[in-house]
Amino acid sequence: MTPEHLKLVLQTLIAGWENECVEFKEANDNYPTSDIGKYFSALSNEANLRNRDVAWLVFGVRNADRSVVGTGYREDFERLQSLKKQVADGSGPTSSFREIHELQTPQGRVLLFEIPPAPRGIPIAWNGHYFARNGESLAALSLGKQDEIRQQGLAEDWSAVLCANATLADLDPAAIAKARDIFIGKFGDRIPEATIRGWGDATFLDQAKLTIRGGITRAALLLVGKREATHLLSPFVAELSWKLEGPEQDYDHFHPPFLLATSRLYQRIRNIRLRLERPGELIPIEFPKYDQRIVLEALHNCIAHQDYRRCERILVIERPGELVFQNAGGFYDGTPDDYVIGNRTPTRYRNRFLAEAMVNLRMIDTMGFGIREIMFRGQMRRYLPLPDFDLGDPEHVVLRLQGRFLDENYSRVLLTHSDLGLSEVLALDAVQKRQHADADVLRQLRRKGLLEGRKGRLHVAGSVAVATDTVGEYLHHRAFDDQYFCDLIVEFLRTKRDARRSDFDRLLKGKLSDLLSEDQKNDKVRNLLQKLRRAGVIVSEGSTQATIWRLPGP
Numbered sequence: 001m002t003p004e005h006l007k008l009v010l011q012t013l014i015a016g017w018e019n020e021c022v023e024f025k026e027a028n029d030n031y032p033t034s035d036i037g038k039y040f041s042a043l044s045n046e047a048n049l050r051n052r053d054v055a056w057l058v059f060g061v062r063n064a065d066r067s068v069v070g071t072g073y074r075e076d077f078e079r080l081q082s083l084k085k086q087v088a089d090g091s092g093p094t095s096s097f098r099e100i101h102e103l104q105t106p107q108g109r110v111l112l113f114e115i116p117p118a119p120r121g122i123p124i125a126w127n128g129h130y131f132a133r134n135g136e137s138l139a140a141l142s143l144g145k146q147d148e149i150r151q152q153g154l155a156e157d158w159s160a161v162l163c164a165n166a167t168l169a170d171l172d173p174a175a176i177a178k179a180r181d182i183f184i185g186k187f188g189d190r191i192p193e194a195t196i197r198g199w200g201d202a203t204f205l206d207q208a209k210l211t212i213r214g215g216i217t218r219a220a221l222l223l224v225g226k227r228e229a230t231h232l233l234s235p236f237v238a239e240l241s242w243k244l245e246g247p248e249q250d251y252d253h254f255h256p257p258f259l260l261a262t263s264r265l266y267q268r269i270r271n272i273r274l275r276l277e278r279p280g281e282l283i284p285i286e287f288p289k290y291d292q293r294i295v296l297e298a299l300h301n302c303i304a305h306q307d308y309r310r311c312e313r314i315l316v317i318e319r320p321g322e323l324v325f326q327n328a329g330g331f332y333d334g335t336p337d338d339y340v341i342g343n344r345t346p347t348r349y350r351n352r353f354l355a356e357a358m359v360n361l362r363m364i365d366t367m368g369f370g371i372r373e374i375m376f377r378g379q380m381r382r383y384l385p386l387p388d389f390d391l392g393d394p395e396h397v398v399l400r401l402q403g404r405f406l407d408e409n410y411s412r413v414l415l416t417h418s419d420l421g422l423s424e425v426l427a428l429d430a431v432q433k434r435q436h437a438d439a440d441v442l443r444q445l446r447r448k449g450l451l452e453g454r455k456g457r458l459h460v461a462g463s464v465a466v467a468t469d470t471v472g473e474y475l476h477h478r479a480f481d482d483q484y485f486c487d488l489i490v491e492f493l494r495t496k497r498d499a500r501r502s503d504f505d506r507l508l509k510g511k512l513s514d515l516l517s518e519d520q521k522n523d524k525v526r527n528l529l530q531k532l533r534r535a536g537v538i539v540s541e542g543s544t545q546a547t548i549w550r551l552p553g554p
Contacts, residue, residue, distance in 0.1 A: 007102045010110060013056055014066050020046040020133040024066075027059040027073045027111075034127075036083070037090045038138055041117055042131035044095065044124040045141055048149055049119035054098070060110035063136075070108015077102075079196070080111075080202050092125045093311040095235055116235055119309040120152040158308055159219040163232045166216035168201055172231035175257035176201055179224055182361045187359040191386035209357045219354040223361065225256040239313040240299070242268050246320045253313075259361060262299050266292055269318055274404070276383055276411055285415075287382055289403035290323060297374045298387075298399055300363040302327035305397065306357045321404035331397050336389040338370040361490050367426065375401075375424065381413040386429045406500065409460040412448055431458050485511070490537060490551070498550045503531065 001009070013022050023039050025031065034056070043055035060071035063342040080100060088096040101112040118124040123146055125131075130141035162473045183204070184193050196204065205211040211218040221229060222238055231240050240258070242265050244250040252268055254261040275284040307329025317324040329350060338344040349355045357366045381388050385406050390398040405411050410432045414425065423441055430437035431451065442458070445451045452461045485508055492507055493499060504525055512521050529549065532538045541548045 001099075001101060002200045003103060006101055006112065007105070009056075009112065010058070010061075010068075010103060010105075013058060013112075014061065014068075021050060021052050021055040022058070023056070023133075024058045024063050025071075026069055027071045029074065031059070031073055032281055033086055036113075037087055037126040038129075038131050040087050040091065040095075040097070040113075041124045041126040041129075042133050042138055042141075042480075043115045045130065045149065046133050047102070047115065048120070048123075048152075049145060052117060055115040056537060057113040057115060059113075060108055068105055068107035068110060070105075071111060071161075072109075073111060075109075090127050092128065093122060093309075094237075095119075095124055095311060097160065100236075118149060119236065119311065120156060121150055122309045123149045154499070157352050158236075159217065159222070159351035161218050162212060162215040163218060163221060166221060166225075166232050168205075168216070168227065170216065170226055170232065171201075171220065172226045172260070173223050175224035175259045176205070178259055179208060179210070179361055180204055181342070186360065186362055189220045204387070207320040209353065215492045217353060218308075219351070219357050222354065223259045223357060227255040227257075230255055233308075235311055237311050237313050238308075240265055240303075240316065241313045242316045244270075244316065246317045258303055259363070262296055262303070262363075265299065265316060266295050269295065269316075269323065274384075274410070276405070276415065279416055281411060290401065291378055291382060294375050294378045294401065295323065297364070297370050297378075298323075298325045298401060300358060301325075301370065302397075303330065304358050304364050305332055305350055306531045310395075321402065323401040323403065325399040325401070326396050328396055330394045331389070331391060336371060340376055340426070372422070379420070380414060380425050383414045384433065386409070386426065388433075407460055409462040412462075414458055417448075417450070422429070425475050428460055432460055458507055482528065482531070485524075486532055486537075489528060489532060493538060493549065493551045498548050500549070501525070501529075501547060504549070 013024075016022065023041060023043060039057050043057060047053075047055040059073050060068060062069045074083065080102070083100065084096045088094050095118075097369075098114040098116050101114065103110045103112065123130050123141060130146060132139050132141040132145055176197065180196065184196050187196070196207075199207065202211070202214050205220065205224075206213065209219055210224060216225075218233060218236075221233055225232075225238075230304055238256050238258075239252040240261060242252050242254070252265075254265050269290060271288045271290050273286045273288055275286050277284045299314075299316065302325055306312075306314055306327040310328040310478040312328040314328075315324070317326070332350045333346045333348050334344055355364065364370055375387050378410065379423065384404075385402040387402075388400040409426055413428060414420065420428075423438070424445060427441040427445060428450065429435040429444075430433075450461050451458050453459050488507060488511075489504065492503070496503070503524075508525050508528070509521050529538070529540075533540055536552065538549055539552050541550075
């Protein structure tokens, strides 16, 4: 704004005096940042509720008589502008001033803080607390007002909103060309390719459901928009972030057009090859840690279902053995199990317009097949652990995709039993991850000889690996019965005549299943000794670690 424009704004605000969307303060240099944050939350929420485009916090005007008195608050320019980041760090979802305007008047310096309204459907908090105005006073945002804001998003499709200042010049030509090629591949059997090629960009974008009668939607900016045009989505965030965690660390950020950016993000993932030995064969099979189709399905789902009103980025975290995908907003329609185990078809979408455009560009499907057919069955076909959805955080959907073997016996079972159904593989996967599984399916797997161990300590059978050079590994995982270990103890005492607990630890721990923890192994040894003592097979002298164990008799 020019100084003349700012003077007009100030005059208008003073003439209207304070209302719920304007606050005046004299404010010296010691004015608390925490109070500014509270007013930011309150004024942003009130602007939303009153359908205002902007709210204002004004420093340098006396409240009592409407006179301009000037302010000495943060006279250093850089220190003043740093307030934007401080407010952004304390607000939730992340938001801040559109601009901090500085106006010099004959009466002194005035600061006008331009505050955007809270996003529709999401109130703005400051340090976890929501604020509002009650007349000229600051107050907590009432439950009624919170509900009023949150209900705004129930029937509104964020992705279908037109960006008033956006034009075709804000879209990426390479992304549009790619979108056209994909559209031809999908609809070429119904619409002649020559016809689609002959459409102008405006016509094509309407046909692909990226624009509405030539108007540029938020969906269009996300999928085919230029990176430099993302400011048209402000304050909403359009960003994919890849982060490498572990011995090596790295990160990268990706911006629209997402139609092209997702493949670039995939290329950053360190996709080494895994090897799995075939039972009875010397030459192992090899395949990449991560399948591109599975990774892009997960990433495209994040884009389609992200709650952009929360002003968060989409995260892809790469760790040595897994990828973690996170998008804002809870699982929108049903639960993951509805789509993995059942045959649920989605009935509603958080971003319906965006989802429809992504279907037309073959990025996702809208029948609910992607999770089961691409992600879960895709991991099955690659003999790797199945994906895990972490729904503990209702504000986010978190998906974990394994790129390693947790139990190679599980992988070899999949390799040698291609007739297993998804429910059976889900149960095997739960066993290797120590998770709950359906009891009926577990009994079915045990009858097939694919599970070993007792209830609570089940593990995938290793019999398919016995004919290979992995016999040693199999024996480390196999659960021997107690009689085997009891016989070892008795034979040891016949040879050595007496022994301490540490002797039995050395004798047995290397033979116990590697699936047991160290504490479980200690308990196992102790229980075996007590079992033999109670049966009168062995006797003990002492009651500490120095206890001596012998066979009975002279």
